[in-house]
Amino acid sequence: MGTYISQKIGFGDFKRTLFNLIWPEVCQACGVGLLTDENTICLRCLSTLPLPNLRLADQDPFSLSGLTGLPLVSVHSLMAFRKHGLAQRLIHKLKYENQPEIGVYLGRLLGQELLKLGFPDHPTLLVPVPLHPKRQRARGYNQATMVAKGLAEVLGYEVLDAVLIRPQVTESQTSKSRGQRLINMQQAFEVPTGMKLDLPIENYHFLIVDDVLTTGATVGSCARVLFAAGADKISVLTLGIA
Numbered sequence: 199m200g201t202y203i204s205q206k207i208g209f210g211d212f213k214r215t216l217f218n219l220i221w222p223e224v225c226q227a228c229g230v231g232l233l234t235d236e237n238t239i240c241l242r243c244l245s246t247l248p249l250p251n252l253r254l255a256d257q258d259p260f261s262l263s264g265l266t267g268l269p270l271v272s273v274h275s276l277m278a279f280r281k282h283g284l285a286q287r288l289i290h291k292l293k294y295e296n297q298p299e300i301g302v303y304l305g306r307l308l309g310q311e312l313l314k315l316g317f318p319d320h321p322t323l324l325v326p327v328p329l330h331p332k333r334q335r336a337r338g339y340n341q342a343t344m345v346a347k348g349l350a351e352v353l354g355y356e357v358l359d360a361v362l363i364r365p366q367v368t369e370s371q372t373s374k375s376r377g378q379r380l381i382n383m384q385q386a387f388e389v390p391t392g393m394k395l396d397l398p399i400e401n402y403h404f405l406i407v408d409d410v411l412t413t414g415a416t417v418g419s420c421a422r423v424l425f426a427a428g429a430d431k432i433s434v435l436t437l438g439i440a
């Protein structure tokens with residue numbers, strides 16, 4: 199603190215410092231108080247996150263069974279996801295501990311990686327994988343929408359929350375085999391009738407956004423629905439890949 203106060207600080211910084219004295223912000227990963235130039239996750243935790251900028255599309259684009267046969271443009275995930283690792287802890291907090299800002303923060307990180315790869319490619323729309331309305335009401339937000347918000351801040355794309363809807367509650371996936379998961383997801387999404395876009399649907403590049411990529415069943419199901427509705431260019435973006 200002493201070193202900070204000796205620096206020249208603007209009024210905005212000053213207000214933030216004052217605010218943090220009363221309600222200190224802590225790192226969402228380790229719980230340690232954040233420094234003034236840190237945000238959501240401390241630099242020490244950030245340096246230990248498995249951020250390989252994994253480019254699935256450059257390696258084996260369709261090794262995930264749920265994406266097999268789909269003519270996707272690219273599949274990108276920000277972090278390798280290991281059991282009990284930091285990435286898994288953060289995504290658990292995002293989904294189950296009412297921490298939507300973690301999604302926005304990690305979405306920004308993913309956006310910065312995509313900028314390095316030459317995105318944007320306009321016109322592009324971000325399509326968060328929807329939650330069933332009941333589940334979203336219980337959670338208070340859709341974590342995929344939070345990730346899309348962070349991506350939108352960095353890349354300047356529009357988030358299209360209403361392009362896919364989830365008309366039925368999908369049973370929990372965790373107790374099911376890979377084949378059962380695929381069947382379970384097949385009927386999970388639809389494009390609502392009367393959806394309006396400024397340009398014909400085939401002119402857009404759709405980026406389907408989700409928190410974690412496991413079998414690819416969920417995002418694959420979304421992609422199939424968009425292809426069936428006439429979309430031509432579709433890519434997949436997730437925070438983690440299991």
Ligand SMILES: [Zn+2]
Pocket residue numbers: 225226227228229230239240241242243244
């Ligand atoms: Zn930390």
